[in-house]
Amino acid sequence: MQTIRNFFRPSWSSAQRLEDKTVVITGANTGIGKETAIDLAKRGARIIMACRDMEKAQAAVKEVIESSSNENVVCMKLDLADSKSIREFAENINREEPKLNILINNAGVMVCPYGKTADGFEMQIGVNHFGHFLLTYLLLDLIKKSTPARIINVSSMAHSWGSINLEDINSEKSYDKRGAYSQSKLANVLFTRSLAKRLEGTGVTTYSLHPGVVQTDLWRHLSGPQQLVMKIVSPFTKNSTQGAQTSIYCAVEPTLEKESGGYYSDCAPADCSAAGKNDETAQKLWELSCQLLSITWE
Template identity: 65%
Template sequence: MDGIIDGKLDYITICSITQLFKEKALLCGQWSSEARLTGKTVIITGANTGIGKETAVDLAKRGGRIIIACRDMGKADSARAEIVERSGNPDVVIRGLDLSDSKSIREFAQIINREEHQLHALINNAGVMMCPYAKTADGFEMQFGVNHLGHFLLTFLLLELLRRSAPSRIINLSSMAHAWGRIQLEDVHSERSYHPRRAYGQSKLANILSTRALARRLQDSGVTVYAVHPGIVRTEIKRHMNLALLISWKVVRPFTKTIQQGAQTTIYCTVEPDIQSGGYYCDCKLSSCTRAARDDVMAEKLWELSCQMLGITWE
């Protein structure tokens, strides 16, 4: 949603509201599962609040060992206490992780690879949305750096543990907002021109494209990967919206999902058997995405650029 022009909702906002109704964002489907995660280990980034925390509660109830990776350890500690209380499962661990700093990501991965003997699900849930222009510790535009590059690096560093623990899964939180952006290979950090909505859309488009590219590389490895649109959810991620966007938010809010509803598709992709690796999921089912999100040529270009920027080489 871009905002309001001359007192009227602009075209992008109208399209977003129309898409909201098309996706029936209020509904989560009738999916349910009694699947257990006893003996399984799950990492969830950004699980101190919102969708991530609700996902952690559900997966902890299923008996999993849950590692919540958060930047703010004070909030993480409070979240852990709530998750343990609500789930009845004490096997919930907190670890510090700042996705805007590759040093922090590498330190987190070193701890996990040293202390954990298995990893069955990596849920790349954390993110920033439409924030003012800023750069990460490594000089990347903040939304592209956190939402895409941070999780791209984290996945790379934990991939061997995921392989050894197969069958295992990677879930990347994307959004219908991928339709707002395009991959600007020549200005991926928006240094020439920055628009918060377009930069957010680019980062969410990158999540889907990298999911598709990774799924091809992991074929027959026992590691599967999924992109998720949780729906339009009432979370704290809207805190960077400007006045026009907040007014637009009030228009669509009656049709949005609760946080618990928004977590359902992530949970579905974590526990549901025999679903399509590389797919884009919404409302607990395989869904459609834009043509740009199905562009495998661009996916490979983005993959190469991401590896170059992070200084990594995937086998």
């Protein structure tokens, strides 16, 4: 019902400005990440595009500067499939940036063949959850010093088909690429909830969201028949600009300042699955994530 109501809701827009704000967006060189960067740059923010492929990133920076007429846009190397790269990136940010007001954990991989990150995690849970979990942990002190601040995790409605397999988080016993993707997106929702609880009263708020069914590079791993289905439904899907709107909404909408830990879709609060509200699973996932990443995060 929520989806149908949202479909008829007038489209959201806001004239909110972001001068003096610094924003980090992961995976900002294509798709909704790039569109989010353009929009927030137009609002006057300093934009740091965190990307794995520096050649593509530099081309994207040019495009963001041209589209926004904001020169204060840079790219920095970040490979979320490698904790060494995540730590180097965070060190650079913590050393060079006086503040970080908005962190958008946007990068992701989707239904890819089985593979592992540099740290031995299954690629989808490794990049989509563990990589962003570690990144957020490493940047949190700077974010707390920059309040009011926001952390935004780009999830998906696919979270509602997922479950967290705590006994086999890396799908080593059996691998279903759609199941692993849904698990990673559910992890984003649970991480957002857990983080909100831990950040209560700090001035840092958290949000997870479904961007919509967006035509992006993420489709590249779909099989022939699945690609065909996507072509058929493409009139009902969003382009990258439309897909970026809920990320932008969570980043700038003033009425969300006192909200934290919720799930959003079509620039409005939405219902996440029952699994996405399970605080026991959320806590166990948190503990497992800390253990596997060798960090202590109370």
